[in-house]
Amino acid sequence: MDLSMLKPGNRARITSIGVAGPLKRRLMDMGVLVGEEIKLVKIAPLGDPVEVDIKSYRLSLRKSEAQAIGVEVLDV
Amino acid sequence: MxxxxxxxxxxxxxxxxxxxxxxxxxxxxxxxxxxxxxxxxxxxxxxxxxxxxxxxxxxxxxxxxxxxxxxxxxxxxxxxxxxxxxxxxxxxxxxxxxxxxxxxxxxxxxxxxxxxxxxxxxxxxxxxxxxxxxxxxxxxxxxxxxxxxxxxxxxxxxxxxxxxxxxxxxxxxxxxxxxxxxDPERHKPHDVSYGPDIDQAANNVLERLGSELAPVPDEYPLRWLAIRLVEQDERISGLFDERTVRIVQDATEHLRSAHGSDLESLVADARYAVANGVAHQVLKKPATAKVELTEKIDSVVLNRFWGIPIFLAAMWFLFKLTFDISTPFMDWMDTVIGVVSAWAGAGLAAIGASEWISSLVIDGIIAGVGTVFVFLPIILAMMFFVTLLEGTGYMARAAFIMDRAMRSIGLHGKSFIPLLMGFGCNVPSIYATRTLENPKDKVLTALLVPYMSCGARLPVYVLFTAAFFATNQGTVLWSLYVLGIVVAMIMGLIFKRTLFRGEPAPAFVMELPPYRMPSFKSLMIHTWEKGRHFVVKAGTWILLASIVVWVLYSLPWGAEKHDTLLGRTGQAVAPVLAPLGFGDWQAGASLVTGVVAKEVVVSTMGEIYAPAAVGEEPAEEEAVPTFGEGVTEIATGLVTAVGDSAMGVLSSVGITSIAVEEPGDDGLLGSLKGTFSPLSAFAFMVFVLLYVPCMIVLVAMRQEFGSWKWAGVSVATTFAAAWVVTFIVYQGGSLLGIGV
Missing domain, CATH: 3.40.50.300 (P-loop containing nucleotide triphosphate hydrolases)
Incomplete structure (x- = not known):
């Protein structure tokens, strides 16, 4: 299960981050860390990117970036 | 990076x-x-x-x-x-x-x-x-x-x-x-602890580096350096030789065996743990959070169905507003320059300056300075709105909405606004690329901006459509704007596969900040600084270019138009343009002067296509305004401009904002009809749409990217695109026998 599969409103916990290099660093700096709780808030009108809530702020990610973030859903 | x-x-x-x-x-x-x-x-x-x-x-x-x-x-x-x-x-x-x-x-x-x-x-x-x-x-x-x-x-x-x-x-x-x-000693911050393992590893690194006499760049704080080495900060590791990197590798062995090899994540986690610990300790949030304003606004402006229409309407409104506000002031600047030119002319005549000197001062220097100031209102207006969009947080939403569409041509969601603004004027668009974070995104956006048909190109279209396509002016105009967009998309794909090939797409990962109202003072300071920069930094180059064009246009002094440097340049470029359908020197010469600003193509054509009909004499001598008259004219002009600008804010629909002066020159229309066919006229408009950005855009690119490199790339690629597309249009049209 990865972040891009969540539906708006779903909460999940990050289990893995499958990227390396600058993108990984950027994600870490923005607080996207393994073990962190994340909520999918919105999907952009054209279907991509997505908006998530993490560390009580709003972050947007492209679906391709969200696919690299493994999650387990907390509630549906 | x-x-x-x-x-x-x-x-x-x-x-x-x-x-x-x-x-x-x-x-x-x-x-x-x-x-x-x-x-x-x-x-x-x-x-x-x-x-x-x-x-x-x-x-x-x-x-x-x-x-x-x-x-x-x-x-x-x-x-x-x-x-x-x-x-x-x-x-x-x-x-x-x-x-x-x-x-x-x-x-x-x-x-x-x-x-x-x-x-x-x-x-x-x-x-x-x-x-x-x-x-x-x-x-x-x-x-x-x-x-x-x-x-x-x-x-x-x-x-x-x-x-x-x-x-x-x-x-x-x-x-x-x-x-x-x-009292810096008393206020020295605590050494933040990242837990025994990381702290120990950092100490190990320091000790080993010290005991093995590894050269350490002494300008860096040591503990900072040690932590950066532990987390394998590539840039800091790059400062050391291989031996030292091995020493660091050894010194962090324990950490690696205990926590795995991903020390980067380990240190980031530790930092967040400290931040989290402090935040938890000191922050009390109310038990139930209110639904925040930001969420309410976003539920409307980012709505699946209405999000895009609202966005496009808002952008269109803002675009209109920018031009309605600034156009009257641009016209006013023209008035001021007219008065100043007249004064200068009278003054120079009074001190007995020769004709060529007064021409240099008026047509070269004052015209050049004038160009800088005519652009100032629109740059200020546009920078104001771009700063406002960023300051309020809407820019990030615009990127969120448009990213999917922009990405297909290798751009970022935030590229949309500079490109849209380009339809008004390309110059502030180049400055607006600053809202993009990644240098690659900035450059690519700036390279595509010139394909957006700016307001200065409109007078050329108006002249030619009036001469050749009077019955379907609208369709022809529309087709040109669309063609510009299509060419931009093709060029975007080409750049993605050539100039930027192999470079990974920059990360999008972007904060959607809460909506906030930026302070007016902050907006004004930012806008003013942009304008000041444009005048000071770009002004010099624009003045220089204006003098160069004057030299081309006027020397040798007193020569027939055909024999001036410009005429000769026109003759030199004619063979290049011949396959495109307009191989006479006049067309070439007009296009050369169009580099100053595209609408100059029209005035140059007016002078070199219909010399006999209009008469060589520099029109009727305009009466030089007295000082009082001049000041009055400038002042009333300003009042009118403020009024018009305010009206512009009120009027919200219609495309009338971009002032189009109907070419009243029947002599020119006649000579154009004698020289161009409908097909070659259309080809000429296509060429004007696509060929090299005006010099002000090029100067702005130099200013934004620190060298002439990207301005040069822009000249080369736009020219190539213009030539190829016009060639296809003209030769294709000829083959099919359309409008020949």
């Missing part, structure tokens, strides 16, 4: 401390209200420039507070001090090498944990730090209770609650800076 260039900031540390000057660096997250805070503190004393060698904005100010001289530097807003973006490298390098006397860390009180993540990294540097707990009023409104003393106790720094909007805490902040600098 792991640029191993370590000398981004070449400035030597000044002898500030000894002379009683305090060097204070402001660091903080983007959207932490840092700019507004600095504007509130330093106001008009701010000097805006660029960091050496890069196009990242640097703000500085010098002022006195309670008898202490303070030199303030604003570091680029960053989430971290990682070496992955220009901004981060600049901030990290400045802090580590220049070692300011005090760091003011601007922290968004409404977003404590993520902001403290940067704080923790700043504290690693061991520089006395003061935290400005900013946007404190908003946090209170949300019901947050933040124990500032608690932060002070756990981090060892002074904390001052500030609100830039309400102007509270500003004096207290500067007081704290001064008293911190007075």
């Amino acid at each position: 792991s640029d191993s260039n370590t000398t981004v900031i070449a400035r030597k540390p000044s002898a500030a401390v000894s002379t009683g000057k305090l060097r204070v660096a402001f660091a903080g997250n983007p959207n932490s209200g840092k700019s507004t805070l600095i504007n509130a503190i330093a106001g008009t004393r701010l000097h805006v420039g660029n960091w050496p060698g890069v196009t990242v904005e640097m703000k500085e100010a010098s002022f006195t507070h309670n008898g202490h001289r303070i030199d303030l530097v604003d570091l680029p807003g960053t989430y971290s001090l990682s070496p992955y973006s220009q901004e981060e490298v600049i901030a990290a390098d400045y802090l580590a090498k220049e070692k300011p006397d005090v760091i003011v860390n601007v922290v968004d009180a409404t977003n404590l944990e993520r902001n403290l993540y940067l704080t923790v990294q700043l504290l690693e540097l061991g520089i006395p730090t003061v935290i400005a707990l900013n946007i404190h009023d908003e946090a209170e409104k949300k019901g947050y209770r933040i124990d500032t003393k608690g932060i002070e106790k756990s981090l060892g720094v002074t904390v001052v609650a500030t609100s830039a909007v309400r102007k509270t805490g500003l004096d207290e902040l500067l007081d704290a800076v001064v008293s911190t600098a007075d």
Whole structure:
């Protein structure tokens, strides 16, 4: 299960981050860390990117970036 | 982006401390209200420039507070001090090498944990730090209770609650800076602990480096260096030789065996753990959070169905507004220049200046300066709105909405606004590419801006459609705008596969900050600085280019148009243009002058196509206005402009904003009809649409990208695109026998 599969409103916990290099660093700096709780808030009108809530702020990610973030859903 | 260039900031540390000057660096997250805070503190004393060698904005100010001289530097807003973006490298390098006397860390009180993540990294540097707990009023409104003393106790720094909007805490902040600098030892921040394993590894690294006499660049704080080495910061590792890197590898062996090889994540986790710990300890949130304004607005403007229509309508409205506001002032600038030219002409005649000197002054120098000032209103208006979009947080939403569409041609969501603005004027669009973070995105957007058909190209279309397509003017116009967009898309794909081939797509990962109203003062300072920069930096180049064109146009003095340098240039380029359907020297010469600004094509054509009909004499001598008349004309012009501009704000529909003057020159229409066929006329318009950006755009590119390189690439690629597309249009049309 990865972040891009969540539906708006779903909460999940990050289990893995499958990227390396600058993108990984950027994600870490923005607080996207393994073990962190994340909520999918919105999907952009054209279907991509997505908006998530993490560390009580709003972050947007492209679906391709969200696919690299493994999650387990907390509630549906 | 792991640029191993370590000398981004070449400035030597000044002898500030000894002379009683305090060097204070402001660091903080983007959207932490840092700019507004600095504007509130330093106001008009701010000097805006660029960091050496890069196009990242640097703000500085010098002022006195309670008898202490303070030199303030604003570091680029960053989430971290990682070496992955220009901004981060600049901030990290400045802090580590220049070692300011005090760091003011601007922290968004409404977003404590993520902001403290940067704080923790700043504290690693061991520089006395003061935290400005900013946007404190908003946090209170949300019901947050933040124990500032608690932060002070756990981090060892002074904390001052500030609100830039309400102007509270500003004096207290500067007081704290001064008293911190007075006694730096007492205000040294605590060494942040990342737990025994990481701390031990950092100590190991330091010990091993010391005992094995590895050369260590001495300008960096040691503990900071050690932690950066432990987390395998590529840029810092790159400063050391291989032996040292091996020593570090050895020294972190234990850490690796205990926690796996991903030390980067380990250290980031540890930093966040510290930030989280502090935030938990000091922050009390109300049990039930209110549905926030930001959420309410977003549920409308980012709605699946209405999001795009609302966005497009808003952009169209803003676009209209920009031009309705600035066009009257641009016309007024024209009036001013007309009056000044007339005065100058009379003055020069009075002192007996020869004809060519007065031509040089009026048509070369004053016209050149005039060009700079005519562009000023639209640049100010557009920069104002772009700054407003960014300051309110809507720019990030625009990127969110448009990213999917823009990405298909290799662009970023934020590219949309500069490109859209390009339909009005390409020049501010180039400046607006600054809203993009990644240098590659900036350059690519700037390279595509010239394909957006700007207002200056319209007079050319109007002239030619009036002559050849009077019955379907609208369709022809429309087809040109669409063609520009299509060519931009094709060029985007080509650039993606050539110039930027192999480069990974820059990460999108972008904060959607809460909506906020930026302070008016902050907006004005920013807008004014942009305008000032344009005049000062671009002005010189534009003046130079204007003189060059005057030389082409006028020399040899008194020669027939055909034999001037311009005429000869026209003849020289004619063979290149012949396959496109307009191989006469007049067309070539008009296109050459069009590089100044595209509408100049029309006036040049007016002069060189219909000389006999209109008469060579420089029209009837216009009466030179007296000083009083001139001043009156300028003043009434300004009043009219303000009025029109205000009306422009009110009128909200219709495309009338871009003033189109109908070419009243029947002589010119006649000669054009004699020279062009409908097909070659259309081909000529296509060429004008696509060929090289005007010199002002090129100067703006040089200014934004620090060298002529990308301006050169732009000239080469637009010219190539224009030639190929026009060739296809003309030759294809000829083959099919359309409009020949």
